[in-house]
């Protein structure tokens with residue numbers, strides 16, 4: 001059984017009178033431990049697809065299953081728990097909570113789960129060390145560079161030991177050198193911890209690091225299984 | 229919970245100016261209520277003591293059954309006889325809570341200085357008992373000359389304006405006239421013992437106070453119109469009314485018993501008015517606090533839409549978002565209330581140092597402006613405002629908590 005299974009997924013957006021067909025029949029399976037890049041031009045439906053996989057949005061048609069569970073059948077609270085425990089999110093603009101320090105940001109998912117402060121802090125510091133910015137643990141986000149913020153975000157996405165990390169254009173706000181570093185950090189995590197990574201990008205230069213590429217165009221997958 | 233309080237604290241500090249404005253609104257609202265409440269509390273106490281001691285109503289008044297309805301038509305029948313006076317006094321004095329029971333008569337008549345006559349209303353009281361009822365209140369009763377006493381039964385007290393109109397002062401003589409119970413006109417010589425100030429313009433031109441025995445002779449009776457009962461503890465008034473009524477009824481004496489607040493129309497009216505004003509202030513503050521919390525929280529929520537989306541993506545439930553903002557609102561209410569308490573204490577202290585006075589609406593002597601400091605009231609008000617701002621924030625955040633996560637994440 002694949003970690004993620006999608007069959008004939010459609011997603012429409014309604015903009016007043018007009019309907020935008022963002023996804024027009026997607027079939028996709030992703031196995032545990034994969035390191036996948038969804039790539040394609042802007043507007044091809046990458047973000048929409050990742051939102052469905054991340055259980056923060058629902059398809060208009062078709063079902064998404066994660067580890068055999070149909071996401072549509074879950075209540076809002078169950079989806080929250082699923083995201084908290086099984087899915088990590090990395091965003092294009094980092095989305096760190098500005099009033100919290102790096103380590104406090106990393107602690108958030110664990111604390112949402114209800115783990116004690118001291119245990120959460122220990123884990124968070126460990127993850128910060130893994131992404132190589134222990135020394136910034138007590139800095140607020142506005143004092144950090146984009147690359148540093150995204151490292152904090154990676155630590156935050158990994159801190160609950162998820163089976164899947166979703167990153168929508170994680171490098172779009174970074175220079176190309178930093179972008180390569182961020183992708184390689186993610187890649188290391190994937191190799192060491194066997195965590196599944198799915199990220200989207202429109203930057204072909206990043207594809208040299210991935211194992212599998214899913215090419216999207218116009219709401220469809222044009223090549224879903226290019227391996228390297 | 230601690231983590232959310234910490235997060236809420238930091239978010240409050242994030243927009244200091246906006247938080248400060250809300251805080252001030254809550255603090256001012258808080259102190260407006262607490263100061264007015266502290267002020268009225270003082271006045272209620274003053275009015276209560278004024279009724280019990282000043283008006284000599286004591287705590288309970290005992291009438292013969294139907295006196296209030298028919299007494300004026302047939303006073304003889306509805307007054308307590310000499311023998312009943314003895315029996316009732318004996319029975320009531322058995323109660324441990326009773327300090328004293330004393331008979332009174334009210335007399336209506338004319339007072340003349342030989343040239344002019346004016347109507348008066350006089351309270352006939354037993355001087356020794358009345359002195360006990362007045363207690364320390366006597367000091368608050370501006371008076372010249374001497375008080376009623378047992379040595380000179382025909383010595384009377386005259387209210388200030390009445391004395392002035394008749395050109396009477398302590399030591400001067402006059403005559404009082406009134407119909408006896410059987411209807412003949414009776415006149416007795418008096419001597420002014422003292423001139424007192426009722427502190428109310430409406431009564432200063434007609435009130436007098438007689439020795440009880442003297443009032444009896446003017447009415448040509450050995451009876452009493454009513455008794456007043458002084459208790460050790462004002463809080464037991466209701467309980468003692470029941471106990472005494474039961475006791476007297478069991479002894480075959482049909483009577484009615486009124487409490488001091490039922491007797492003092494002035495107290496009831498003043499309290500009623502102040503209570504309405506308090507309610508009015510309370511509702512204004514309620515609106516201000518609610519609106520400023522709604523305003524502040526809505527702005528904060530809107531600004532942090534993307535943060536809400538992020539927290540939801542990280543797995544925080546809708547209720548968690550609401551709680552987060554409710555905590556912020558509640559903290560704002562808490563700090564605002566604490567600031568309100570500080571304002572209250574500052575004003576209290578200033579009033580105690582400066583001690584300004586003011587003229588009460590119906591009064592004739594200036595009263596010291598005073599605000600009580602009642603910890604229980606301040607605490608209750610704080611709990612109320614914290615709860616109010618917490619609830620307001622919770623409701624304001626509910627829609628944001630339920631919004632689409634994807635839309636929230638796209639928000640700039």
Ligand SMILES: Nc1ncnc2c1ncn2[C@@H]1O[C@H](COP(=O)(O)OP(=O)(O)O)[C@@H](O)[C@H]1O
Nearest residue numbers: 013015020022041042043044045046047048049
């Ligand atoms: N909330 C929305 N409302 C309407 N149309 C949308 C919305 N989100 C995305 N779209 C449209 O859906 C299509 C796919 O968008 P998106 O998934 O964001 O693509 P990508 O991430 O590859 O750029 C685009 O045409 C976009 O304009």
Ligand SMILES: [Mg+2]
Nearest residue numbers: 046047048169
């Ligand atoms: Mg996109």
